[in-house]
Amino acid sequence: MKPKFFIITTVSDSLPFFKGQLNVLKKDFTVSLVSSPGVHLEEMGQEYDVSKFPIKMEREISLLKDLKSFFKLLVLFLKEKPKLVHANTPKASLLAIMAAWFSRVPARVYYVHGLRYQSILGKKKILLMLMERMTCWFATEVIAVSNGIKETLISDNITSKNIIIIGNGSINGIDTSYFNPDKVIEIKDDKLKPSDFVFGFVGRLVKDKGLEELILAFQKLSKTSKNIKLLIVGAFEENMTLSKEIIDTLYKNPNILYVGPQKDVRPFFKAMDVFVLPSYREGFGIVLIEAGAMKIPSITTDIAGCNEVIIDNKTGFLIKRKDVKDLFEKMKYVVENKQQIKMMKENARDRVHDRYSQDTVWKNAKETYLKIIKNHV
Structure with missing residues (x-):
């Protein structure tokens, strides 16, 4: 039986990051998508014939709504028992990685696409940096989308864990036959x-x-x-x-x-x-x-x-x-x-x-996730 692989983003607009790549992942994993309700969640669920779970998540900090989202994710993971949770975007990552930790999901991947705190000042910046540190602490693996992000995570003391970069970076690469x-x-x-x-x-x-x-x-x-x-x-x-x-x-x-x-x-x-x-x-x-x-x-x-x-x-x-x-x-x-x-x-x-050709990025990504599963399951 293929291990369950859950991809989580705060809003469905971020799910197209995985277009095409889902077909590659499906060969070795049972893939499910989780995000706030939205057009892309529905479209990609149908296009790639994967399970989809709409859970409302706020992009901005909202304590009561965030707690509600956290408990819904916790219940989902306890019920579905994924082997790997792949969390993307700041809010979804914090809630999902914590819920995965509490529900004992063995492999918890935090994929860092960007660091929002870099353009923020004052107390909000301190809070956003704390959230990043918490997400990294609860994760089993931290993957950075670029070398620059990796260097910033280290220099800002966000995590002391080994940070992975897949290939030359990029979440999904690019179809150079399409962008021609x-x-x-x-x-x-x-x-x-x-x-x-x-x-x-x-x-x-x-x-x-x-x-x-x-x-x-x-x-x-x-x-x-x-x-x-x-x-x-x-x-x-x-x-x-x-x-x-x-x-x-x-x-x-x-x-x-x-x-x-x-x-x-x-x-x-x-x-x-x-x-x-x-x-x-x-x-x-x-x-x-x-x-x-x-x-x-x-x-x-x-x-x-x-x-x-x-x-x-x-x-x-x-x-x-x-x-x-x-x-x-x-x-x-x-x-x-x-x-x-x-x-x-x-x-x-x-x-x-x-x-950054997609074939290379997808191959490297799948090999990375299979290695993570092997190390934790």
Whole structure:
């Protein structure tokens, strides 16, 4: 009988991290999905023919609701008796790993995708760091999505346990046959002309992604450089963190094309000349490897999770965190050195294909989980 393998995330929007990989895991495990009720929980349960358990979990700290979620997870684990609990995202990880410990689940994996406390100050930061330490303590294994995350866990004294990295990092790798510019037709829009140099952004429209710095740098560049555009793809979050002035600029600047969230981002990537991600914190820059696979060099922050993906001056450019001036200068440089950008395109795709192809990531992941099961069951 295959050992039961439970994958838990706070919200169902995080479950697509495991698209495709579930078919590989199913060969050796009986896989189940747990998250707050949501579209992706239902869709992935049906698509991959795996059990799904909707348990409401709050992303923010809410003591009474968190206790309720904890007890529901505890009851679920006591009933289903999984051999391995694979916890992802901060809140689900704390609740699930603790519930797994109390219900004596032998293998308890905390997969660290990012460290939310890095962009928080004051007492909340202390509390979030404490939560991370607790999750790591209750886990049998801690897996980091990148070397940068591993180094931060160690330097911040979050855990003294041996931290695993699967392959070169990345939770799910990338399908380079899908993210292939030769198989995609770029978007057509009256705002984008063949002579335009297009900067692009894909992601959540929040302050932590460096969107304010990007728009400010682009506005400054627009005053001196002609035929440049900024293409923005993504959705606003409920807890609005961007200033009203930035949002107004996003909608009103004629050189900014905001297209909202898109199910297929590839045609929008293909319209870009350079991708820009001036993020404050990033567990692993999955969007950077998507851009690279589409032969798009990137300008991104020199932080953990980004500087492992991008090689400075070869597949893109690294900039200082929260530095509008540095971002502006790099954006100005790429507009003035278009030939160098063309040379970087092949480098970007080659690096992604060599390090992050899905077949390799999935194989390494399954081998890691089988070894964990062997060590604990």
